[in-house]
Amino acid sequence: MTEEPKKIRTLFCIAILQNFFELPSSEIGTVWSAFGEMMGGISQIPGVEILGMLDDDETMVGTAPNGFPWTAYIMADMPDRDSVIEACNLFRTIEVGEYRLWKYCRVEARMGRSLEVPAQYSS
Template sequence: MSTTQPLRTLLCFNNHPTFFSLPFDQIGPVWTATQALMAGIARLEGVSIMGTFDDDQTFVGASQGFPYTWYILADFPNRETVQAACNLLRTIVVGEGNDRLWKYMTVEARMGRALEIPQL
């Protein structure tokens, strides 16, 4: 009997120019929504977050693709759970308005498998 291996997934998030054009005093609600996104991903059943990465100290401003703004590396139980994580951008409300988080960022999920590092 074989066991199902988790999907090692790199969630790549890219902040849109709509985020970077916000007045400084309006960034807080987006950050609060981003924290809700991270917590929501961590709460999905069967998800194990391996780590996060934000390169905002050496890459400042919006990019149109790679390199992305920030990342989450996690093991997911299946593709449907990865889709549920990505869908959170459509459902999380930013602040008191009617904007969703996807107005301010995109996500791309790269799914694969963990590589074993050989003993050399």
């Protein structure tokens, strides 16, 4: 019996950029539509399991200086590094009018493994 390869636990850290906040209210909807397309695009990558999402826009207003804290997070188990790259690439390819999504937000993917206490240390 072949063991399935371990998935890569990935935290997509998303920052909303100042360009978004400078948009007239009549244009904000197009960015939100593109953002929704990006979230759907990540979940549709084969083998991806979305574990959770967090948006702290109620307690953080405006863009974060220096990139942290981030505005939103998506935690997912990804099948491999190429799928993480594919997810990040959505920010480069999804169109928002004449621009791309990365004009309004940026992403950093943190990859690791699920943190589990080794059996000899668990009670």
